[in-house]
Amino acid sequence: MEDTPPHFLSEGNAPLRPSWDGKLEDKAPEGICAQGLSKAKRGGRDLRSENVAMGRGKPGLRESQVMEALDAHPLFRGVPPEELRMLIRAGTWRAWPAGRFLFLEGDPAEGLYMLLEGYVKVVQTDVAGQEAVVQIVGPGEPLGLIALFADQPYPASAQAISPCRALWIPGAVFREFLLRHPEITLRILRLLAERLHETHRRLLEVSALRVERRLARALVRLAGRLGRRTEEGIELMLPLSREELAELCGTRLHTVSRVLNRWQRSGWVRLGRRRILLRKPHALVALAEELESPQGGS
Numbered sequence: 001m002e003d004t005p006p007h008f009l010s011e012g013n014a015p016l017r018p019s020w021d022g023k024l025e026d027k028a029p030e031g032i033c034a035q036g037l038s039k040a041k042r043g044g045r046d047l048r049s050e051n052v053a054m055g056r057g058k059p060g061l062r063e064s065q066v067m068e069a070l071d072a073h074p075l076f077r078g079v080p081p082e083e084l085r086m087l088i089r090a091g092t093w094r095a096w097p098a099g100r101f102l103f104l105e106g107d108p109a110e111g112l113y114m115l116l117e118g119y120v121k122v123v124q125t126d127v128a129g130q131e132a133v134v135q136i137v138g139p140g141e142p143l144g145l146i147a148l149f150a151d152q153p154y155p156a157s158a159q160a161i162s163p164c165r166a167l168w169i170p171g172a173v174f175r176e177f178l179l180r181h182p183e184i185t186l187r188i189l190r191l192l193a194e195r196l197h198e199t200h201r202r203l204l205e206v207s208a209l210r211v212e213r214r215l216a217r218a219l220v221r222l223a224g225r226l227g228r229r230t231e232e233g234i235e236l237m238l239p240l241s242r243e244e245l246a247e248l249c250g251t252r253l254h255t256v257s258r259v260l261n262r263w264q265r266s267g268w269v270r271l272g273r274r275r276i277l278l279r280k281p282h283a284l285v286a287l288a289e290e291l292e293s294p295q296g297g298s
Contacts, residue, residue, distance in 0.1 A: 063088060066167060069116055073140045075187050087177055091169040098239075102143065102158040102166065109147030109154045111170045115139055118164030119226070119238040121247075124156040133247045135195060136161075138226050138238065145188060148174065162239050206250040214249045215259055216288035219269075223278055232270070234281050239274040 066088050070076045076084060091114075096102060102113060105125060115137055122134045122143070134156055137143055147154045148171050178185045205214050219236075227234040246256040260276075263269045268284060270277040278284060 066116060069140055070114065075142065075184060075191070079181060079184070083177070083180070087169060087173070088167065090173045091167045094166055094168055096160045096164045096166075098160050098162050100160050102160065102164070103154050105155065105157045106153045109144055109152060109171070111168050112145065112148050112174050113143035113158070114167045114169065115141055115143060116165045116167060118160060118162045120158050120164060121161050121244065122156045122158050123247075131247075133244075134199065136222070136226075136238065136248070142188075142191075145192060149188075149192075161244065202250075211249065211251050211255055212259055213288060213290065214251070215245070215256060216284045218245065218248045219276070219278060220281070220284055220288050223281060227278070230277070233277050233279040236276045236278070240276065241274050245276075 063085070067081065067084055070084050070088070071079075071081070094102075096118075102120060103109075105123075117139055119139075120137045120143065122137065123131050124134055125131045137158075143158055143166070144154060146152075178188075205217065209217075222236050222238070222240070223234045226237045228237050229235075242256050242260065243253050245260075246253045249256065260269060260271055264271050266283075268278070268280045270279055
């Protein structure tokens, strides 16, 4: 595919994530800036009670499928199958429709979520009600790590942006598991450090970069983590709205819509309802890294 940059086409369909210091990374948590969690509590309604808990039942997933998902994740690499099986059987299976919250900021952090299907956005809210999207989490990624280690309430809320299924593992069970596998603890610390580094990078981008570059970088990162190659380009797998994309970039909805529409006219992207296809990823990479001044840019 002529317009697909090499770092989207790594061997085995395991895409690498572009860094903005000239390197390639294998992790790239998403997010910065949003406006929306207060909508979830209109009329004092607490959406925690609307989560669909599946108890010990398996909502359409077999134990072998979860074993395969965990075993494929770098976090659990090398863990004996019997240990993974014990961890899974100690957990609870849960499912949420799009729009529901897995947990709210300030909830007691009693366990860890391993997302198995769907996509979740993690948001924080300040005292004035302004929100920031900290990251977007996809299948196979953990939620609630910081609170689990700090013995504090969840510092952010997690909202499903598509139907989700997750394995909830009690904190005490997971901590015992880490004592038996200290190498997993080191991997978690690395993951948390990478997420913190990415958050700092996005804060700098919001203060220093124009909207077009921030939007291009957001799309390139999402394509690297959650994109699928097609004959026409790179399709983002998550059902992301323009409003949510604006939240990721720290800007307003109409600004993102204006830029996306211009890029569509230039043939860079194809827009659908909560769908984005990157038809010319090379052009977006060039704009994101300011390698040149492409025709469809600002």
